[in-house]
Amino acid sequence: MKILVVEDNPSVSSMLELFFSKEGLEGEFAGDGLEGYRKFQEGEFDLLILDWMLPGMEGIALCRKIRETGSEVPIIMLTAKDSESDQVIGFEMGADDYVTKPFSPLTLMARIKAVTRRARKGDTGEEGIRTAHFHVRKETREVVKDGQAIDNLTPKEFDLLVFFLQHPKQVFSREQLLEQVWGYQFYGDERTVDVHIKRLRKKIPEGDQLFHTVWGVGYKFEELAG
Amino acid sequence: MKILVVEDNPSVSSMLELFFSKEGLEGEFAGDGLEGYRKFQEGEFDLLILDWMLPGMEGIALCRKIRETGSEVPIIMLTAKDSESDQVIGFEMGADDYVTKPFSPLTLMARIKAVTRRARKGDTGEEGIRTAHFHVRKETREVVKDGQAIDNLTPKEFDLLVFFLQHPKQVFSREQLLEQVWGYQFYGDERTVDVHIKRLRKKIPEGDQLFHTVWGVGYKFEELAG
DNA sequence: CTTCCACTACTAAGATTTTCATATTCCCAC
DNA sequence: GTGGGAATATGAAAATCTTAGTAGTGGAAG
Numbered sequence: 001m002k003i004l005v006v007e008d009n010p011s012v013s014s015m016l017e018l019f020f021s022k023e024g025l026e027g028e029f030a031g032d033g034l035e036g037y038r039k040f041q042e043g044e045f046d047l048l049i050l051d052w053m054l055p056g057m058e059g060i061a062l063c064r065k066i067r068e069t070g071s072e073v074p075i076i077m078l079t080a081k082d083s084e085s086d087q088v089i090g091f092e093m094g095a096d097d098y099v100t101k102p103f104s105p106l107t108l109m110a111r112i113k114a115v116t117r118r119a120r121k122g123d124t125g126e127e128g129i130r131t132a133h134f135h136v137r138k139e140t141r142e143v144v145k146d147g148q149a150i151d152n153l154t155p156k157e158f159d160l161l162v163f164f165l166q167h168p169k170q171v172f173s174r175e176q177l178l179e180q181v182w183g184y185q186f187y188g189d190e191r192t193v194d195v196h197i198k199r200l201r202k203k204i205p206e207g208d209q210l211f212h213t214v215w216g217v218g219y220k221f222e223e224l225a226g
Numbered sequence: 227m228k229i230l231v232v233e234d235n236p237s238v239s240s241m242l243e244l245f246f247s248k249e250g251l252e253g254e255f256a257g258d259g260l261e262g263y264r265k266f267q268e269g270e271f272d273l274l275i276l277d278w279m280l281p282g283m284e285g286i287a288l289c290r291k292i293r294e295t296g297s298e299v300p301i302i303m304l305t306a307k308d309s310e311s312d313q314v315i316g317f318e319m320g321a322d323d324y325v326t327k328p329f330s331p332l333t334l335m336a337r338i339k340a341v342t343r344r345a346r347k348g349d350t351g352e353e354g355i356r357t358a359h360f361h362v363r364k365e366t367r368e369v370v371k372d373g374q375a376i377d378n379l380t381p382k383e384f385d386l387l388v389f390f391l392q393h394p395k396q397v398f399s400r401e402q403l404l405e406q407v408w409g410y411q412f413y414g415d416e417r418t419v420d421v422h423i424k425r426l427r428k429k430i431p432e433g434d435q436l437f438h439t440v441w442g443v444g445y446k447f448e449e450l451a452g
Numbered sequence: 453c454t455t456c457c458a459c460t461a462c463t464a465a466g467a468t469t470t471t472c473a474t475a476t477t478c479c480c481a482c
Numbered sequence: 483g484t485g486g487g488a489a490t491a492t493g494a495a496a497a498t499c500t501t502a503g504t505a506g507t508g509g510a511a512g
Contacts, residue, residue: 097329110326140395141440154468155442191490192470198491213490215478380457418459420501441467442500 002026002183003112004043006036006062007051007078016049016108023109026183033062040066043180044163045073047112050095052079063095074115078103129165132223136162150204156181157203160196164211164221173218193219228252229338230269232262232288233277233304242275242334249335259288266292271299273338276321278305289321300341304329355391358449362388376430382407383429386422390437390447399444419445 003025007013013029020027028043030036033054040048048066050059063075077095096115099108128137135144141158143150153161163181172180174190182192197219201207212220229251233239239255246253254269256262259280266274274292276285289301303321322341325334355362361370367384369376379387389407398406400416408418423445427433438446 139397140446141397141443142395156469188469189471191472194490195470195492198493213478216489382458414458415460417461417501420503421459424502439501 001046002028002044003047003049004028004030004036004039004045005049006030006033006054006059007049008032008054009051012051012078019108025112026185028184033058036062037065040071042176044166047115048073048075050075050077052077076108076111076115129162131165131168134165134223136165138162145204148205152203154199156196157200161200161204167221169220169222171214171217171220176218227272228254228270229273229275230254230256230262230265230271231275232256232259232280232285233275234258234280235277238277238304245334251338259284262288263291266297273341274299274301276301276303278303302334302337302341355388357391357394360391360449362391364388371431374431378429380425382422383426387426387430390445393447395446395448397440397443397446402444 003020005013005016005027007016007029008031010031013031017027017029028039028045030039036050036054050063052059054062059077063077066073066075074097075095076097076099078099097111099111128135128139130136133146136142143153143158143161160177160181163177174193177193178186178188178190197211201211204210209224210221212222214220229246231239231242231253233242233255234257236257239257243253243255254265254271256265262276262280276289278285280288285303289303292299292301300322302323302325304325323337325337355364359372362368367379369379369384369387386403386407389403400419403419404414404416423437427437430436435450436447438448440446
């Protein structure tokens, strides 16, 4: 599970970092709102943890901004305040839950589980990813292209495809793809990406016309109208 | 839907009142345990929300008392505590779910939906679970597949089967299954799931075609037409 | 005491991912 | 155009990871 933490207090961040590694969670950290927003746009996260007060952009504003993009990613706010009026504001801005500082790792873990479980269950009524040609349900890991099921994708292939479907027309370097799809702790050969792209091109009908090589840069996914 | 809230903190009550009216739910409020019990006896509710600690009668005692009347109304406990031992006590007293304060309306709504959905299934579930091939009565723990009784399932096997029957086609990781079927507080070996899957595959005719391994992810249950 | 069940440990088999060597394509300067 | 250099495509072996299956332990129930 990939978590983005936007928090300017380094001691809180490092504590979370330690905690995540113990729990087997993958954490990405940003020190201010602008950086946080940028990282949010670039990566795909299962959960956001935002500090209420941040330099650059208030956490609460960042939260609203993220919701305005249509994202339904679970958001937990960290706050020193405990007044209910603040919480109401927070909820209206789209936060899913609150943790007041100082907090214990166990408390946070319980919230993380609660919030992500709700998201997983699809209580938000998520139907899956739909594009011109594709229909993907993450929960069942089903891929359908033009009415035809593609059921022989391996885990990495599936993840890579989903990432591209969710970021169409955008060019990604191999490094970025390794970061986003493989995870931050990948230190292998960048050619690995090439191989997976090749497999997707082969396994998906007309794959050559979907996965475009951007010479000298990386790859992009684009469905052509024709 | 009619909900009885027993909560002594007025600000929480008023927030819930506001929330209910927005969601189109009907709320009845009691400020202490005795009043709560009286209202419970007088009215007919689809759901009870009880604060853990109450003047007059502890929420936990109220919960037990209500269960002693034979009522199976869904109960959600509100608690500031977050320790697992408390939750265990709560579940033993008959609570259906927990929400720790402070909580978000969204979280609460998710729980309300989950709990009442469960209750509905249980209430109308005189017939049990029916699928293309299965017919399961939870109360008697009977399993019939294609007219043939399967009566040698162990408790865990039965639970696991029921869970899958209720979540067809969905892929679950071992971690998720342990959480959902075994319970929140399981920290054992994930391979345990494999063994139970294997047993179900063996004990249930054509089990191999029902329990699908999703490589690198987990398992899913799917009844295939072909 | 015996039986049954849940869980763990271990091994072999199998699938996937990565690496690597080689072929091919592409860009750019000439 | 053409050739050189760099980047990408491809195929296949190697390394890694995942699962199935079996057997056995311990504890609970009868």
